[in-house]
Amino acid sequence: MTSPGADPVRLAVAVEAPLHSGLHGPLDYLSERPLSPGALVRVPLGRRDVPGVVWTTAPGDDEGHALKAVTEVVDALPPLSARWCDLVKFTSTYYQRGLGEVAMAVLPPELRKLDNAGLASRIAKLRKAYDKPVPAAPAPVRPELTSDQADALAKLAEVNLPGAAPVVLLHGLTGSGKTEVYLRAAEAALAAGRQVLVLVPEINLTPQLEARFAERFGGGDTPRRIVSLHSGLTPAQRLKNWLAAHLGLADLVLGTRLAVFAPLPRLGLIVVDEEHDPSFKQQEGARYSARDLAVYRGKLEGSCVLLGSATPSLESWQRAEQGRYLRLTLANRVGGGVLPKVRLADMNLLPKVRGATTALAPALVAALAKRLERGEQSLVFLNRRGYAPVLHCTDCGWKSGCPHCSAWRVFHKGDRTLRCHHCGFTQPVPRACPDCGNLDIAPLGQGTEKLEEQLAAALPGARVARIDADTTKHKGALEASLSAVHAGEVDILVGTQMVTKGHDFRRITLVAAVNPDSALFSSDFRAPERLFSLLMQAAGRAGRDAAQADRSEMWVQTWHPTHPVYTALRQHDFKAFAASQLKEREIAGLPPYVHLALMRAEARTPEAARDFLQAAADLAAELPGANELLLYPPVPTTIARVAGVERMQMLVEASSRPQLQRVLSPWMAALPSLRATHKGVLRWALDVDPLAI
Incomplete structure (x- = not known):
C-alpha cells in the first residue's frame, strides 16, 4: 500500500x-x-x-x-x-x-501461493539444510576417455571461452559415451564457479541421469549439490529445488523442458540430452520448444549450449551443416563395440491367413529363442499399449468407437475394459455386439498386452515383462521394473517407446520392432524422421556391453522392406538419411526451409470451428505483410473430435521468421474481436514451429 x-x-x-x-x-x-x-x-x-x-x-x-x-x-x-x-x-x-x-x-x-512471511520461512529452512556439511563420500572414479571423447572435449574447450556462448551439436552413436562428455564439460564449468543445467526429454530418464551425476559430483573434496525439476515432484519439492537453483545453492539442475526457465545466477553450461526428442515441445499453453529456448538462453547468459543426440533433429543438423553450430562426432562405441546388425523380417512372406498382420515372424521367434539359450536378454517394442486397438463384430462390422471422440476405444484385456486414450472414457467389454447381439466380437490389431501374451506362448518358460504407461502408473513401478531388467530377472522386455531411449541395458543383445510401418505413410511430414530416430535409438539398446556387441542384432518386422528408411537403418547411416530428407523438404518447401505456424480452433460443431478459422484468415489478410504469407484452408485435425469437442486447424507458412512474426503479433491481438460473432468457438491457440501437422 x-x-x-x-x-x-x-x-x-x-x-x-x-x-x-x-x-x-x-x-x-x-x-x-x-x-x-x-x-x-x-x-x-x-x-x-x-x-x-x-x-x-x-x-x-x-x-x-x-x-x-x-x-x-x-x-x-x-x-x-x-x-x-x-x-x-x-x-x-x-x-x-x-x-x-x-x-x-x-x-x-507453491511459490505463487506463499506470502512474504511464508516464503521467508521456507528460505530460512533451506539455507539451514544447505549449511549442513555433505556426508563424506569416496572420490569418483573417472573412466578413461576414448580418443573420440578426448578430441570432442578438446575442441569444446577451444570454443567455450568466457562469454563466447557457442552452440555445439554432439552427434554420437548410441553407446559412444555422450554422457561422459556431458560430465566432463560440467566438471569444467563447475570448476570455474558456474552452474550447470541439464535437460532431458522425459521424467523417467531424470533419476537415471541424476544418479550418474551424483556418482560423479557427490563425493570427493568438493561435493556438489544436485537438484531435479520436473512435474513428477510434489509442489513442496519443486519449490525447494527451484529456490536452491535461484539462490545459487544448487550447482547442477537436472530436469525436463520446464527446467529451461530455472533461474540460475551463475549459469555456465546448458546440456540438452536427446535434443531431437519431440517431448521438448510443450503442447499446452505457451507451446514453446525447450531446446530452442535453451539455445536462446545460452546467448543471453554467454554460456555454452551442448546439444546431444545419436539422431539429431534435421533443424539442428542443417544448422551444423551451415556452420551455425559446431558439430562434434563420436563415431565409435565405448570399448570398441559395434552397432547391432539390422535384419528385416518381411511380413509379405508369411502365409496369408487371418491374423497374419499381428503375427510374430518365425525368424524373429527363432532369434529370440537363441538369446534364451545363451542366457541373454531381448527387447521387443511396439508403440501401442493395450491388448488391441479396437474390438469388432465379425457379423455386422461394429467397432469399439468412442462416443465422444473420432477414435477407437482400445481393448485392455487385463481389466476387461475398453478405454479411449484421448478422453479417458472407459467401459467394461460388452458380452455381445451392442448392435446385433453377436457373441463373436474379437480384437483387431495388436498392442503391448497382446504382444506380451504372444511371446509367452511362443517361448514357454521365458520370463516376459512389460513396461508401458499401464504397468508404470503407480509410484515406484517403473524403477522396480527397470531394476528387475538390470538384475537379469527378465528374459524378454516388452514395451512402448519409453524403453527404447536413454536406458543402459547391459545384457540386451537383441532388439525387435514389431509393425512400425504406420509411420511410413503418415500425412505428417516429420513421421519418417521420428520413425528413423526411434529405430536408431532402439537399436542402440542392444550390444552396449562390448563383449556381446559382435552378436547383437535388431529385427524389424515390416511389410515394406525396401523402403528408404529401412535401407538407411540397415547401414546405421544417419548422414545419408538426413541428407535425403533435407533434400526432399527443400524441394517440397517444408521446414527448415520455410517457417510455419498452426492455428487450432475448438468448437461445439465443426462448422463453427471452420467459420472461425476462415474469419481469422480474412482478418490476417488485411494486416500489413500478409501478402508475404501463405494461409492454407481450415481442415480437421487427425483426431477431429475429442471429448465431444470438434477441432480444426489452419496452417500459416512464411519464407522467414521475421515475415511470420510481423503478422502473427497484430493478428493475435485482433482475434478476440471475433468472439462476439463466433460464440460457438470454445477456444483457440496458435502453435509456432509446430512439430505435428
Whole structure:
C-alpha cells in the first residue's frame, strides 16, 4: 500500500490475465517505493489478489491516481535476473502468449501461493539444510576417455571461452559415451564457479541421469549439490529445488523442458540430452520448444549450449551443416563395440491367413529363442499399449468407437475394459455386439498386452515383462521394473517407446520392432524422421556391453522392406538419411526451409470451428505483410473430435521468421474481436514451429 505522504512509484507488473482478454503485456500499479525488475509482488486483479513479477518502472501520467496499489512485496525472495526476464519476454513474444501467462506458468505453483512471511520461512529452512556439511563420500572414479571423447572435449574447450556462448551439436552413436562428455564439460564449468543445467526429454530418464551425476559430483573434496525439476515432484519439492537453483545453492539442475526457465545466477553450461526428442515441445499453453529456448538462453547468459543426440533433429543438423553450430562426432562405441546388425523380417512372406498382420515372424521367434539359450536378454517394442486397438463384430462390422471422440476405444484385456486414450472414457467389454447381439466380437490389431501374451506362448518358460504407461502408473513401478531388467530377472522386455531411449541395458543383445510401418505413410511430414530416430535409438539398446556387441542384432518386422528408411537403418547411416530428407523438404518447401505456424480452433460443431478459422484468415489478410504469407484452408485435425469437442486447424507458412512474426503479433491481438460473432468457438491457440501437422 502507498503511504499518505509518499510519492507513489508507477510499476509495470506481469500478471496472468484471463485468456483471450487481450491483456498480453504488463499492467500498471502503484508502489510506495521503487522495486527492482524481477521482484515478486502480490497485486489486485478484479476481485482477487494475484502474484506478479515487476517488469519495469512505468512512465507516469495524469491518470496515475486511478491505479491500484501493490498489495504486498515479496522481498524475502531476491529479484529474478534481467536475463531471466529477457527469456520470458522472448518466449511470450515469439510464441505469441501473454507475458504474465508465461511468467506465472514457469514459476513453481507453491511459490505463487506463499506470502512474504511464508516464503521467508521456507528460505530460512533451506539455507539451514544447505549449511549442513555433505556426508563424506569416496572420490569418483573417472573412466578413461576414448580418443573420440578426448578430441570432442578438446575442441569444446577451444570454443567455450568466457562469454563466447557457442552452440555445439554432439552427434554420437548410441553407446559412444555422450554422457561422459556431458560430465566432463560440467566438471569444467563447475570448476570455474558456474552452474550447470541439464535437460532431458522425459521424467523417467531424470533419476537415471541424476544418479550418474551424483556418482560423479557427490563425493570427493568438493561435493556438489544436485537438484531435479520436473512435474513428477510434489509442489513442496519443486519449490525447494527451484529456490536452491535461484539462490545459487544448487550447482547442477537436472530436469525436463520446464527446467529451461530455472533461474540460475551463475549459469555456465546448458546440456540438452536427446535434443531431437519431440517431448521438448510443450503442447499446452505457451507451446514453446525447450531446446530452442535453451539455445536462446545460452546467448543471453554467454554460456555454452551442448546439444546431444545419436539422431539429431534435421533443424539442428542443417544448422551444423551451415556452420551455425559446431558439430562434434563420436563415431565409435565405448570399448570398441559395434552397432547391432539390422535384419528385416518381411511380413509379405508369411502365409496369408487371418491374423497374419499381428503375427510374430518365425525368424524373429527363432532369434529370440537363441538369446534364451545363451542366457541373454531381448527387447521387443511396439508403440501401442493395450491388448488391441479396437474390438469388432465379425457379423455386422461394429467397432469399439468412442462416443465422444473420432477414435477407437482400445481393448485392455487385463481389466476387461475398453478405454479411449484421448478422453479417458472407459467401459467394461460388452458380452455381445451392442448392435446385433453377436457373441463373436474379437480384437483387431495388436498392442503391448497382446504382444506380451504372444511371446509367452511362443517361448514357454521365458520370463516376459512389460513396461508401458499401464504397468508404470503407480509410484515406484517403473524403477522396480527397470531394476528387475538390470538384475537379469527378465528374459524378454516388452514395451512402448519409453524403453527404447536413454536406458543402459547391459545384457540386451537383441532388439525387435514389431509393425512400425504406420509411420511410413503418415500425412505428417516429420513421421519418417521420428520413425528413423526411434529405430536408431532402439537399436542402440542392444550390444552396449562390448563383449556381446559382435552378436547383437535388431529385427524389424515390416511389410515394406525396401523402403528408404529401412535401407538407411540397415547401414546405421544417419548422414545419408538426413541428407535425403533435407533434400526432399527443400524441394517440397517444408521446414527448415520455410517457417510455419498452426492455428487450432475448438468448437461445439465443426462448422463453427471452420467459420472461425476462415474469419481469422480474412482478418490476417488485411494486416500489413500478409501478402508475404501463405494461409492454407481450415481442415480437421487427425483426431477431429475429442471429448465431444470438434477441432480444426489452419496452417500459416512464411519464407522467414521475421515475415511470420510481423503478422502473427497484430493478428493475435485482433482475434478476440471475433468472439462476439463466433460464440460457438470454445477456444483457440496458435502453435509456432509446430512439430505435428
